[in-house]
Amino acid sequence: MVSTVYNENPQDAGGVAPEQTAVVVIGAGQAGIAMSEHLGARGIAHIVLERDRIAERWRTMRWDSLVANGPAWHDRFPGLQISGVGDDEFASKDRMARYFEEYAALIGAPVRTGVEVTAVRKREGRPGFRVETTRGDIDARYVVAATGPFQKPAIPPIVPAASGIHQLHSSQYHRPDQLPEGAVLVVGAGSSGVQIAAEIQRAGRRVYLSVGPHDRPPRSYRGRDFVWWLGVLGLWEASTPPQGAEHVTIAVSGADGGHTVDFRRLAADGITLVGRTASFDGARMHFNADLRENIRRGDANLFDLLDQADAYIARNGLDLPEEPEARVLGPEADCITDPILELDLAAAGVTSIVWATGFTADYSWMHVDAFDDAGRPVHQRGVAAEPGIYFLGLPWQSRRGSSFIWGVWHDARYLADSILIQQSYLTYQAADEASSSPAVEEPDREPVLTTGAL
Template structure:
């Protein structure tokens, strides 16, 4: 049986926001390309989000430049509406997407330009490979997780709603955007919730009539790059209830029991670091410094935005912060569920090239790797803080597409023929 082989200049792997953005820019440059997606378009937005999740930014900002959401610009749209948006966008740009095709292996063609890509539906040959599989590839649960068969444990990637959990109390580990929003939803449903809080940032959702995403833009924060060696703290911001500032003191006053960063599980107990006060207060100091920078920007630019002194007033410190719990007993405290909001890792098992760090993260320069023809787009801090956000990935994709086009020009260059003069 003859193997089915399809040839194209550039093969984009993944049809989420990164893959669709790549397709738009490649199409604008008339670069022949195909986008492969193992599931449906924007599948992660449909099936790998909890039921009530909304986007973490208002839809005037969390979009591509050439198409708006059909909502009030300040709306935080649901995850299904985000998926619908990308499906519509793909149709708008006539993206050559092929769904239901999983990439199994990518190999360099020996002594030649290009790559052979083995998939579940035949082979593809391409000069360039753009990996656009997104930042949420492999849910990571730390090795400290206990192997207790009677304990219900899931990653936040598997969480859907409070009804899926058994009766009893819940420990949520991780206080970034996902952990906080899940803890709030569980608390509102009547569950007793313990929230393990590590180092984090908690910017204001809005300040002086402008959303946080606007402030990140005018203050230049979206363009900040992060050295790979610096740990990225949890980022606690929420689009719940029309968008609200995450306030850990308020979470505690509302009934959520805050605890420090999780240390270990032992003898039916879980132990926490004594760092809760430091984690909360350092984030509050950063929050106040952020407000000060916003105030200075308003004053320096003569903007007519009303003052908001109440934003700088904190609730009293609750007892669970001032006298934090250092351990919990799963039986005595009736904890029957643990939700790990512990982030994601990388999974490029199908890509056997020397372009990865020890932790599996790609080695690249703003998406360009040392393996000519292999590129990444859609990863956190690919070029800046905005790289993994909807609007940011669109701009990164344009830069990568432009780079591919420039490489074409180099490869297609032919020096002029110079006639040799005859000797006398």
């Protein structure tokens, strides 16, 4: 229900009245745009703040040849197809950035770009929060942190900056010729690490790839993409990860039309596989003796999903072509059977390290009681421990698919409903209060139309 409410407009310390709105959404990536759609559909006044451009991480924090990891029929919002990209194709990073711009325009999202949020604080003696930005302060009853999980590149403190080795995070890597001449060590064998290693190797470089524990789903099986299999098998809906698997790397690729990651094939193509990176002694990099076990556990994960898919086909009488070759494993290269446990980087000609080691969250700008001692959000399905604060785009926020494009859209709908419910309480007025409260005319103030107010 939309009501006319007169806001207090209290002045800040500088004598300037902060802008007022019901909800401030911080971040205009996939999470922020999804949140805006659901808030707008419910008539809830809101502002979306973005310090750069819409979907900036797709533009500048990815390598040039990156494509979406899911096919276009799946990795999108329900309300708009990705034009110019076939349903079973994988959109480029630049096409995905334009897609979110198009979606924001389609829903009329009130996005303000070039506005950085410097702090969020609880308002003293009043409900809501003060959002401090580089373009002035905003008071809001609710704040949604839609900055997602990819905020701060995580580089393990293994190799000192003074080592002389050129080091960069995968978010800083764009193309092979960006790196100095010489061999390259890529640390991390998830989607990013595998694709970057393969691209550098095709450019004629010697590449070492450090492989840790991982899941290795098939890109497709019996005519269906793995995202379809996770859907019909109910695996996207898992509410909690398996014990110890909260941050397991997923090795799957949308590159070159999409393919199953095969570490044996990567080794056969000339990439030298090593185990998980352990330490650096000033000259030599040391690796754990776990390469073979990591690869075999990845194989077991692959076969488990194939078994579940076969059982689903038989149970439902589906006519899908058999694919026995999906279970065929190639020979193990020498680097797998006799793995390198230490590598003299200078002797091997390694001049660069690309750390494909993921990200950490950074909420140091949020001065609210919504985090544990390690700085991680305390929440239930994105509803924070601090009333009025919400998170969106977190891994496993409500289900396995929460940090994926379609998953964040559904999580945003839940949060918008939660905010709407809270506003229904704030707009309640008992019958005796309503009958005894005379109407007050305030001609010097403009009414603010919003669903609920501060």
